[in-house]
Structure formats: C-alpha cells, structure tokens
Amino acid sequence: MKIISAKVIVTCPGRNFVTLKIMTDQGVYGIGDATMNGREKAVVAYLEDHVVPCLIGMDPRRIEDIWQYLYRGAYWRRGPVTMRAIAAVDVALWDIKAKMANMPLYQLLGGRSRDGIMVYGHANGSDIAETVDAVGQYIDLGYKAIRAQTGVPGIKDAYGVGRGKLFYEPADAALPSVTGWDTRKALNYIPKLFETLRDTYGFGPRLLHDGHHRYTPQEAANLAKMLEPYQLFWLEDVTPAENQEAFKLIRQHSVTPLAVGEIFNTIWDAKDLIQNQLIDYIRCTIVSAGGVTHLRRIADLAALYQIRTGSHGATDLSPVTMGTALHFDTWVPNFGIQEYMRHTEETDAVFPHDYRFDKGELFCGEASGHGVDIDEALAAKYPYKPAYLPVARLEDGTMWNW
Numbered sequence: 001m002k003i004i005s006a007k008v009i010v011t012c013p014g015r016n017f018v019t020l021k022i023m024t025d026q027g028v029y030g031i032g033d034a035t036m037n038g039r040e041k042a043v044v045a046y047l048e049d050h051v052v053p054c055l056i057g058m059d060p061r062r063i064e065d066i067w068q069y070l071y072r073g074a075y076w077r078r079g080p081v082t083m084r085a086i087a088a089v090d091v092a093l094w095d096i097k098a099k100m101a102n103m104p105l106y107q108l109l110g111g112r113s114r115d116g117i118m119v120y121g122h123a124n125g126s127d128i129a130e131t132v133d134a135v136g137q138y139i140d141l142g143y144k145a146i147r148a149q150t151g152v153p154g155i156k157d158a159y160g161v162g163r164g165k166l167f168y169e170p171a172d173a174a175l176p177s178v179t180g181w182d183t184r185k186a187l188n189y190i191p192k193l194f195e196t197l198r199d200t201y202g203f204g205p206r207l208l209h210d211g212h213h214r215y216t217p218q219e220a221a222n223l224a225k226m227l228e229p230y231q232l233f234w235l236e237d238v239t240p241a242e243n244q245e246a247f248k249l250i251r252q253h254s255v256t257p258l259a260v261g262e263i264f265n266t267i268w269d270a271k272d273l274i275q276n277q278l279i280d281y282i283r284c285t286i287v288s289a290g291g292v293t294h295l296r297r298i299a300d301l302a303a304l305y306q307i308r309t310g311s312h313g314a315t316d317l318s319p320v321t322m323g324t325a326l327h328f329d330t331w332v333p334n335f336g337i338q339e340y341m342r343h344t345e346e347t348d349a350v351f352p353h354d355y356r357f358d359k360g361e362l363f364c365g366e367a368s369g370h371g372v373d374i375d376e377a378l379a380a381k382y383p384y385k386p387a388y389l390p391v392a393r394l395e396d397g398t399m400w401n402w
C-alpha cells in the first residue's frame with residue numbers, strides 16, 4: 001500500500017482551517033487538521049514544501065515510523081508549526097488505518113472506556129450579572145460543566161468576554177486588536193463572580209476558569225487560594241508554563257485543581273509538571289501535540305500520577321480535531337473532561353461529521369475512521385481571510401500575555 005498524493009486545503013467558513021488530505025493507491029483517504037490560529041500559512045508552507053514531497057510512495061500503514069521520520073528526520077525538533085504538521089499526517093494515517101480495519105478509531109486505540117464524553121462550554125459576560133446569566137443558559141442547555149469568564153470593570157476587553165455567547169471567537173481582526181489587562185482589578189473581581197455563581201446555582205454545576213497566562217506565580221497562588229471556597233473543577237493556564245517550576249509556588253498555597261497544556265507541543269513541555277504532580281489536568285490536544293501517536297504518550301505518562309486529560313477544544317480546533325479527540329476521549333483511561341465550543345453552521349457543513357451533543361456530553365459515531373470528512377467543493381467557496389488573535393497591554397502600555 002502506498003501514499004499517492006496529499007493536498008493541503010485552506011478554507012474559511014467563518015474562521016480559517018487548514019486540512020491535510022492523504023490519498024492512497026487503494027482508494028482509501030485520510031483527513032488531518034493542521035490549523036494554527038493566526039499563523040495558518042506557516043503550517044501550510046511546512047506541509048506543502050517539506051512534508052508532502054517526502055510522503056509520496058510511503059506505506060501509510062507505518063504510522064509510528066512516519067511519525068519518527070518527520071520528528072527525528074527534520075533534525076529541528078518540536079515547536080507549534082512542526083508538531084501541527086506531524087499531527088495532520090498522523091491523524092490522516094490513523095483515519096486511513098481505521099477505515100481499512102472497518103472500525104471506528106476508538107476501537108483501534110483499545111476500545112470504549114466510557115459511554116459519553118463530558119464537555120464544558122464557555123459562558124462569557126461583560127460583568128458578573130451577564131456572566132451569571134450566561135452560565136444559567138448553559139445549565140438550561142444541559143451542560144454539566146461550564147467555564148465562566150467575566151469582563152472586569154476598568155479593563156478593556158478582558159480575556160474571554162462577551163463577543164457572542166455560544167460562538168465566542170477570539171481571532172476577530174485582520175490585524176491583532178489591542179485588549180487591556182490589570183491583575184489587581186481582576187484579583188478583586190473574579191472571586192466575586194464565583195461567589196455569586198455558587199450563591200445562584202449551588203455546588204451542582206462544575207465551574208472552570210481560564211487565567212489565560214495573565215498572573216505571576218505569586219498572583220496565581222493568591223487567586224487559586226481565594227477561589228478555594230467555590231470548589232472549581234479547574235483553574236486553567238493561571239501562569240505561563242515555560243518555567244514549569246513556577247507551579248510549585250501555586251501548589252504550596254492552594255488545593256484548587258490546576259490545568260495546563262493547550263499551547264504545549266510535546267511531552268517535554270509537560271514532563272516536569274506531570275512528574276512533580278504540579279497539575280491535575282493535562283490539556284494538550286490532537287492537533288497541537290503531534291497527533292494521536294504522541295498525545296497517547298502524554299496521557300499515559302499523566303496516568304502514572306493520576307493526572308487526567310482535558311483536551312483543548314476551542315473553535316480554532318477544527319471538527320477534524322474534535323472528532324479525533326472524541327475517539328481518543330472514548331478510549332483514554334484517565335479521561336477528565338473535553339472542552340467544547342460550538343462551530344458555526346458553515347463550518348459544520350464544510351466538515352461533515354458523525355459526533356453529536358446530548359445533555360452535556362458528546363458522543364463519537366460508529367463510522368469507520370475518525371468520522372470527519374471535508375466537502376472540498378464547499379470548502380473552496382470560503383477563501384482564506386487573515387484573522388489574528390488579540391494582543392494585551394497593561395494600562396501603561398507594557399506588552400502583556402494575551
């Protein structure tokens with residue numbers, strides 16, 4: 001069996017997606033996601049110029065060997081561009097293998113470990129009252145877990161705030177828009193949001209919060225400690241994680257569960273956090289962390305320390321990543337939760353898929369492969385549109401972490 005061709009498809013049905021389609025001499029094809037929000041074309045070039053030519057003639061059944069070829073063979077290891085390109089190939093190859101085996105992907109991974117995949121949705125508001133309402137809407141939709149983000153008085157467009165409730169989309173401008181940040185104001189306001197949420201809805205709903213890399217380790221420890229009475233499911237990305245040791249300081253002060261990993265690319269980014277038990281949930285997902293082959297290694301390492309998974313699932317992860325993640329979640333023994341931001345109808349139409357939402361859970365389908373396809377004719381109707389994530393500046397103009 002041979003790979004005879006591979007093409008990169010860029011489409012913008014409401015937002016940009018990069019998709020790799022690998023064709024074989026037996027008529028079976030596979031699909032992989034290679035989207036990197038705001039830097040899409042870097043991965044397109046990496047795939048078209050440096051990966052696709054090497055794939056032609058290779059045996060698509062040798063998934064592990066092709067992964068190692070692309071990782072070790074490049075000499076230049078890791079990084080978001082390389083690892084997304086590898087992920088796209090890897091996912092397309094798993095799709096092909098599962099189709100050849102006439103099995104849904106989760107069966108190949110080891111079979112079903114659970115019935116449904118608990119997901120969390122994003123409730124956003126420009127202030128506490130609006131956010132409390134938004135959480136109520138998610139509870140009414142059947143969600144068991146909800147991430148709550150509020151605007152903070154005096155901060156311009158604090159992270160995650162009210163640009164449409166079910167379809168929050170941060171990559172919103174042809175050049176990065178400028179948002180603000182002020183940690184002191186946030187620390188005085190965010191605990192009140194969770195106090196009000198618990199007063200209003202009790203302790204039934206699981207509540208999450210994303211710090212989006214904004215706090216120093218000491219500020220992060222302070223926030224985690226102040227949020228303890230409200231029993232969060234997790235506090236996410238509360239401080240930048242390049243320095244994995246920084247999390248020791250947070251751990252010393254608080255038992256609020258911590259989640260990290262959406263911007264990690266390999267097991268090496270998470271190794272110290274996992275082995276020192278500095279986090280509770282590892283949030284890498286398929287597209288950013290080298291595909292099924294590599295994510296499985298990260299999940300297995302995490303399992304040794306009772307750390308559970310919590311795959312990133314914002315709208316910039318295409319339905320191809322979502323579908324594959326759901327097969328992964330259906331199998332992985334140490335599953336925690338799956339993030340789920342709904343795609344627009346246009347996106348769902350370009351990527352026909354068989355996963356479905358019901359009462360706060362997602363379910364992967366039983367079709368062979370990962371269950372997600374691309375309608376190329378429809379995709380061609382939505383050409384690439386430059387769209388950037390915002391940047392953040394402090395009140396005095398200093399660049400901060402968005």
Ligand SMILES: O=C(O)[C@@H](O)[C@@H](O)[C@H](O)[C@H](O)CO
Pocket residue numbers: 037170210212262312313314315316339389
């Ligand atoms: O937890 C999350 O989903 C966020 O942190 C994302 O919305 C993130 O900002 C985007 O995926 C960036 O592309």
Ligand SMILES: [Mg+2]
Pocket residue numbers: 210212236237262
């Ligand atoms: Mg996040």
